[in-house]
Amino acid sequence: MLGYILRRVAGFAPILFVMVSLSFFMMRLAPGGPFDQERALPDQVRANIEARYHLEEPIWRQYLRYLGDVARGDLGPSFRYPDRSVNELLSLGFPVSVTLGLCALGVALALGGTAGILAGLRRNAFVDYLTMSFALFGVSVPNFVLGPILMLVFALGLRWLPVAGWGTWRHLILPSVTLGTFYAAYVARLTRAGMLEVIGQDFIRTARAKGLREATVVLRHALPGAILPVVTYLGPASAAVLTGSVVVETIFSIPGIGRYFVGSALNRDYTMVLGTVVFYSVLLLVFNLIVDVLYAYLDPRVQVQ
Amino acid sequence: MSSQAPSGERREPQAASDIPHSGTPWVIRIPHLERSGASPWHDALRRLRRNRLAMLGLLVLVGFVLSAVLAPWIAPFPFDRTNLQYGAKPPTRTHLLGTDELGRDLFTRILYGARISFAVGILATLVSLSIGVTYGSVSGSRGGRVDHLMMRAVDILYGLPFMFFVIILMVIFGRNILNLFIALGAVQWLTMARIVRGQVLVLKTREFVLSAQAIGASPARLLVRHVLPNALGPIVVYATLTVPAVMLEEAFLSFLGLGVQPPMASWGSLASEGAAAMETYPWLILFPGLALTVTLLSLNFLGDGLRDALDPQVASAR
Numbered sequence: 207m208l209g210y211i212l213r214r215v216a217g218f219a220p221i222l223f224v225m226v227s228l229s230f231f232m233m234r235l236a237p238g239g240p241f242d243q244e245r246a247l248p249d250q251v252r253a254n255i256e257a258r259y260h261l262e263e264p265i266w267r268q269y270l271r272y273l274g275d276v277a278r279g280d281l282g283p284s285f286r287y288p289d290r291s292v293n294e295l296l297s298l299g300f301p302v303s304v305t306l307g308l309c310a311l312g313v314a315l316a317l318g319g320t321a322g323i324l325a326g327l328r329r330n331a332f333v334d335y336l337t338m339s340f341a342l343f344g345v346s347v348p349n350f351v352l353g354p355i356l357m358l359v360f361a362l363g364l365r366w367l368p369v370a371g372w373g374t375w376r377h378l379i380l381p382s383v384t385l386g387t388f389y390a391a392y393v394a395r396l397t398r399a400g401m402l403e404v405i406g407q408d409f410i411r412t413a414r415a416k417g418l419r420e421a422t423v424v425l426r427h428a429l430p431g432a433i434l435p436v437v438t439y440l441g442p443a444s445a446a447v448l449t450g451s452v453v454v455e456t457i458f459s460i461p462g463i464g465r466y467f468v469g470s471a472l473n474r475d476y477t478m479v480l481g482t483v484v485f486y487s488v489l490l491l492v493f494n495l496i497v498d499v500l501y502a503y504l505d506p507r508v509q510v511q
Numbered sequence: 512m513s514s515q516a517p518s519g520e521r522r523e524p525q526a527a528s529d530i531p532h533s534g535t536p537w538v539i540r541i542p543h544l545e546r547s548g549a550s551p552w553h554d555a556l557r558r559l560r561r562n563r564l565a566m567l568g569l570l571v572l573v574g575f576v577l578s579a580v581l582a583p584w585i586a587p588f589p590f591d592r593t594n595l596q597y598g599a600k601p602p603t604r605t606h607l608l609g610t611d612e613l614g615r616d617l618f619t620r621i622l623y624g625a626r627i628s629f630a631v632g633i634l635a636t637l638v639s640l641s642i643g644v645t646y647g648s649v650s651g652s653r654g655g656r657v658d659h660l661m662m663r664a665v666d667i668l669y670g671l672p673f674m675f676f677v678i679i680l681m682v683i684f685g686r687n688i689l690n691l692f693i694a695l696g697a698v699q700w701l702t703m704a705r706i707v708r709g710q711v712l713v714l715k716t717r718e719f720v721l722s723a724q725a726i727g728a729s730p731a732r733l734l735v736r737h738v739l740p741n742a743l744g745p746i747v748v749y750a751t752l753t754v755p756a757v758m759l760e761e762a763f764l765s766f767l768g769l770g771v772q773p774p775m776a777s778w779g780s781l782a783s784e785g786a787a788a789m790e791t792y793p794w795l796i797l798f799p800g801l802a803l804t805v806t807l808l809s810l811n812f813l814g815d816g817l818r819d820a821l822d823p824q825v826a827s828a829r
Contacts, residue, residue, distance in 0.1 A: 210693055228676075229676070229679065231679070232676075232679055232683060233679065233683070235683075251584070293681075342808065342811055342812070343804075343808065345807075345811060346804050346807035346808040346811055347800075347804050347807075348759055348762055348763070348768045348779075348782070348800070348803055348804070348807075350762070350763065350779075350780055350782055350783070350786065351796065351799075351803060352799035353786075354782075354785070354786040354789050354796050354800075355796070355797075355800065357789075358789055358790075358793060358796075362790060394731060395783065441669065442669055445669075445673075449674040449675070451675075451768065452674075452678075453763060453767065455768060456767065457786065467675070467678070468678065468767050468768075468769070471678050471679060471682045471767075472682060474682070482675070483675050483676075483679075486675065
């Protein structure tokens with residue numbers, strides 16, 4: 207298992223190389239630079255700025271320099287906030303974004319998992335129809351519509367929760383639900399399908415015949431098999447949660463990475479945009495690895511080679 | 512239990528009483544074999560027609576698409592006519608869904624927004640369809656090492672934050688509609704490629720493909736004439752499910768200000784304007800959000816219905 211993990215980690219290098227190269231050239235070949243302003247800068251000022259960021263060098267030198275820096279874990283200085291490095295800016299936003307992302311995934315798994323199990327156990331019963339209608343509704347409401355409406359009802363109308371901002375656990379509720387609903391709906395459908403597949407199998411009948419309590423049968427025997435599709439979905443889901451957090455962080459004024467990403471892209475803050483993409487890619491690669499290891503642990507049929 | 516059974520026969524086992532004793536041996540009735548000349552597509556259509564939710568979805572969609580196409584004729588106002596004296600009014604008789612802060616008629620804006628949203632949804636799906644089908648069929652029909660490498664690449668791409676690339680693309684290459692649907696289509700093909708590859712792998716070992724191969728059909732002909740037509744079901748189903756995904760992404764980008772630019776509007780940009788003003792003028796987020804939600808719901812109904820219709824085995828297992 208350790209060998210497998212090490213080999214996977216070694217495999218990250220080429221992927222990251224492609225990612226970094228692709229985004230680097232996409233950003234640099236675009237017309238317009240970060241220091242283009244309404245008023246043209248004096249030549250000397252411009253030259254000084256370019257020298258500071260090595261922009262006067264040929265592009266392949268810049269590219270090699272950037273690759274070297276990234277390999278050492280240095281994402282360079284921010285173009286927009288000259289006295290801050292990208293590493294600093296990311297480390298400020300990261301805890302916030304990760305808290306939000308994990309809470310959203312938590313909402314998705316708890317809500318979706320429970321709904322899926324109930325629906326799967328009572329197939330075609332009222333519970334089943336109810337949860338599956340909610341699930342279909344959940345995948346159809348965009349988070350940028352759900353967010354403002356939740357805010358309107360629970361914060362501005364009922365005044366139960368803070369409108370926006372960050373700080374206490376109460377600030378976390380509306381954004382997590384907004385971000386997690388879509389995935390909760392998806393997880394519910396996957397869990398239900400998995401449950402239906404497992405529940406009819408012989409080993410479940412055996413477990414029941416042994417006289418085990420229904421809760422034990424469902425949670426200990428059926429669930430591990432039933433949630434396998436959900437585990438597979440966790441990889442793509444976490445990628446999507448990170449993307450979705452861009453909108454949710456904007457709506458709820460949360461000082462995470464996502465909120466700054468759009469601003470940096472619009473301002474052509476090259477290093478910040480590149481840094482975010484690299485950082486998120488590493489994050490997702492690691493997360494996907496964890497998911498795969500988890501999968502192998504849950505499903506003994508899967509052999510990691 | 513049969514109601515014609517005389518009361519004296521009540522003691523018969525229940526199961527037996529359910530079988531009509533008409534003297535003839537019982538016939539196993541298989542409905543789809545009884546009609547002659549019905550192709551699998553006819554069967555699918557019949558199953559789809561019976562699915563009320565899917566038909567409702569289809570009806571709603573036809574209505575929306577028609578009004579989007581006919582928007583210039585049925586919209587009560589020009590979409591960009593402002594009227595500052597009549598700004599941000601709640602729904603009235605003249606302005607069915609109210610007006611925005613510049614006094615533009617919201618009903619008109621939603622109609623025109625539908626044009627953008629549907630156009631992006633359909634065109635980006637076509638882009639993703641062509642990339643996905645090509646990639647998947649090459650991977651599946653080549654097999655072996657090539658297949659392994661190509662699918663490994665898809666696995667890797669799956670886990671990457673691709674919307675970030677779309678955001679970069681939109682910033683760099685200008686925020687126009689053409690770029691929008693190319694960029695969206697270019698990130699949506701992964702699942703399609705997997706589905707097509709899976710189908711090709713199964714179909715290429717079937718007898719009719721082998722026989723076509725035996726009489727000397729070229730690999731391209733095998734693929735286009737024999738394999739792909741038989742994989743059409745899953746492809747159609749997944750394409751239907753791609754449309755709402757793409758529409759959602761377009762709305763997402765427009766919400767961030769990276770999609771359609773003013774004075775044009777899509778449902779996403781309308782929702783964005785609405786979210787900014789929702790505290791005072793809640794109808795500005797409510798109606799665009801509702802239009803988007805109803806459309807996505809209908810597309811999902813239709814997609815699910817199509818899947819059940821085209822793949823009854825999956826349907827009964829679900």
